[in-house]
Amino acid sequence: MTAHGLRTDQRTTFVGKSVAIIGTRGYPSFYGGFETLVRQLAPYLADQGWDVTVYGRDGSTKKDTPDHDPRVHAIVTRGVESKSLSTLSYGLTSSVHAARHRPDVALVMNVxxxxxxxxxxxxxxxxxVNVDGIEWERAKWGKQAKAVFRGGARLTAKFGDNLVYDSQEIARRWAAGFKRDGxxxxxxxxxxxxxxxxxELAGRPYALMVARFVxxxxxxxxxxxxxxxxxxWDIAxxxxxxxxxxxxxxxxxxxARNERIHWFGHVSDDQRLFSLWQHSGAYFHGHSVGGTNPALVQAMACGAPIVxxxxxxxxxxxxxxxxxAQPHSADIAEKIDQLLANRSLQQELSTAARHRGETHYSWRNVCSTYETTLLDVTGTKSSVPRSNNNRE
Structure with missing residues (x-):
C-alpha cells in the first residue's frame, strides 16, 4: 500500500481518451443508484474507446459476476468507514490520486x-458532477452533516465545470438556489x-417495498x-x-413473528430483485427526496404495478x-389493498409503467448523453471560472 492507501499493483497511468469516476463504492458494486449507473456507463464508455477508471472502496465490489468488464480499471483507496465520513474521506483519497495522474476528465458523484x-x-x-438529490434536506443527516453537504453544494456550484441533474425538479432547484444550469x-x-x-412467494400475491431504511x-x-x-396479503x-x-x-x-412478512435484507443479485418487482402485485415506492430514483425506474422496467x-x-x-398515496400508514394500506385486490388494475399499471420506462428512461440514451457531456467538457479545460454561472 502507498501513503494514500492505494494498492501498488494497480494501474496508475491514463492513456488515450480517459475518464476517472469518483464518488461511488467502486466497480462493479451493487450498493445503490450511483453504483447501478456505473455498472452501465463504464462498459459503455469502454465500448466507445474510453480508458475508464473507477475509484472505490475495499470490500464493496464483486468482480466474479457477469457485470464485471475487465476493460474497466478499478482503483481502491483508503477512507473512514462511517455514516458521516465515508463519502468525504474516500472522495479525498480518490481525488488526490486522480489529480496526480490527470485523466482527461473526472466524473464526480455527490456534492x-x-x-x-x-x-x-x-x-x-x-x-x-452528478449533484444527486438535495442531501441537506434529508432527515437521516444531523445538523452538522447537512451543513457539510450544503457547503459541498456551494463549492460544486463554483468549481464544477458541468453539472448533471437526474430530474427536472432538481435542475429547477439548482437554478433557483445556486444560479447554475446543467x-x-x-x-x-x-x-x-x-x-x-x-x-418464498411463488403463486402468492404480495406487496413489495425496496428501500434503504431512512x-x-x-x-x-x-x-x-x-x-x-x-x-x-403477503409482504416482501x-x-x-x-x-x-x-x-x-x-x-x-x-x-420472525408473522409468516406473511418476508424480509430479504439487501439484495445484490439483480435477477432476484428484478423477479421480486416483476411478480409483485403492488410495489410501494416511498422515497420523498432526491430526483429520479434508480429503484423506481428499474421497477418500471420490470413492469411492477406501483403505489x-x-x-x-x-x-x-x-x-x-x-x-x-399520502405518507400516512392508513392511506398507504388502503391504496395497496385496493391494488392487490384488482388484477385488471395491476395489469393496466404494469403496462403503463413499462411503456413509460421504455420511452423516457433508456440506459442507452442515458449513457450516450453522459458521453456527450464528458466530451463537451474536455474541450473547455480552462481553469478560469465561468461568469454568471458559478456562484450561489
Missing part, C-alpha cells in the same frame, strides 16, 4: 465531493425479460401499513439501514402510470 473540485481544477482536470440525465432501467418468481423513504409508515396488510421487504438500528430490529421482529408516495419527483417520473 459532498465538491470540497475536492479545486484540487482537480488546479491540475487542469475538467469535471462533470444537463438533465436521469437513470435508466433494464428489461430483464420473463423471470421465475422467488420460491425516514424520508416512508419506511416507518410502510411497516405500520404492512402489519395491517399482512392480515390479508428489501433493504436495510446499512448500519443496523431500530428499523432493522423492527422488521426482523415483524418477520408511490405523492411527491413532485415521483410524479415527474411516473406521470399517469401509478397510484399516489
Amino acid at each position: 459532498a465531493n465538491g470540497y475536492w473540485l479545486p484540487l482537480l481544477r488546479a491540475r487542469g482536470i475538467p469535471t462533470v 444537463i438533465f440525465i436521469p437513470y435508466g432501467g433494464t428489461d430483464p425479460g420473463p423471470l421465475e418468481p422467488v420460491p 425516514p424520508e423513504n416512508t419506511v416507518v409508515e410502510f411497516f405500520d401499513a404492512a402489519e395491517h396488510l399482512s392480515e390479508r 421487504i428489501v433493504g436495510s439501514s446499512g448500519y443496523g438500528g431500530d428499523l432493522d430490529d423492527r422488521v426482523a421482529n415483524l418477520a 408511490a408516495r405523492d411527491t413532485v419527483f415521483n410524479r415527474e417520473v411516473l406521470a399517469g402510470s401509478a397510484i399516489f
Whole structure:
C-alpha cells in the first residue's frame, strides 16, 4: 500500500481518451443508484474507446459476476468507514490520486465531493458532477452533516465545470438556489425479460417495498401499513439501514413473528430483485427526496404495478402510470389493498409503467448523453471560472 492507501499493483497511468469516476463504492458494486449507473456507463464508455477508471472502496465490489468488464480499471483507496465520513474521506483519497495522474476528465458523484473540485481544477482536470438529490434536506443527516453537504453544494456550484441533474425538479432547484444550469440525465432501467418468481412467494400475491431504511423513504409508515396488510396479503421487504438500528430490529421482529412478512435484507443479485418487482402485485415506492430514483425506474422496467408516495419527483417520473398515496400508514394500506385486490388494475399499471420506462428512461440514451457531456467538457479545460454561472 502507498501513503494514500492505494494498492501498488494497480494501474496508475491514463492513456488515450480517459475518464476517472469518483464518488461511488467502486466497480462493479451493487450498493445503490450511483453504483447501478456505473455498472452501465463504464462498459459503455469502454465500448466507445474510453480508458475508464473507477475509484472505490475495499470490500464493496464483486468482480466474479457477469457485470464485471475487465476493460474497466478499478482503483481502491483508503477512507473512514462511517455514516458521516465515508463519502468525504474516500472522495479525498480518490481525488488526490486522480489529480496526480490527470485523466482527461473526472466524473464526480455527490456534492459532498465538491470540497475536492479545486484540487482537480488546479491540475487542469475538467469535471462533470452528478449533484444527486438535495442531501441537506434529508432527515437521516444531523445538523452538522447537512451543513457539510450544503457547503459541498456551494463549492460544486463554483468549481464544477458541468453539472448533471437526474430530474427536472432538481435542475429547477439548482437554478433557483445556486444560479447554475446543467444537463438533465436521469437513470435508466433494464428489461430483464420473463423471470421465475422467488420460491418464498411463488403463486402468492404480495406487496413489495425496496428501500434503504431512512425516514424520508416512508419506511416507518410502510411497516405500520404492512402489519395491517399482512392480515390479508403477503409482504416482501428489501433493504436495510446499512448500519443496523431500530428499523432493522423492527422488521426482523415483524418477520420472525408473522409468516406473511418476508424480509430479504439487501439484495445484490439483480435477477432476484428484478423477479421480486416483476411478480409483485403492488410495489410501494416511498422515497420523498432526491430526483429520479434508480429503484423506481428499474421497477418500471420490470413492469411492477406501483403505489408511490405523492411527491413532485415521483410524479415527474411516473406521470399517469401509478397510484399516489399520502405518507400516512392508513392511506398507504388502503391504496395497496385496493391494488392487490384488482388484477385488471395491476395489469393496466404494469403496462403503463413499462411503456413509460421504455420511452423516457433508456440506459442507452442515458449513457450516450453522459458521453456527450464528458466530451463537451474536455474541450473547455480552462481553469478560469465561468461568469454568471458559478456562484450561489
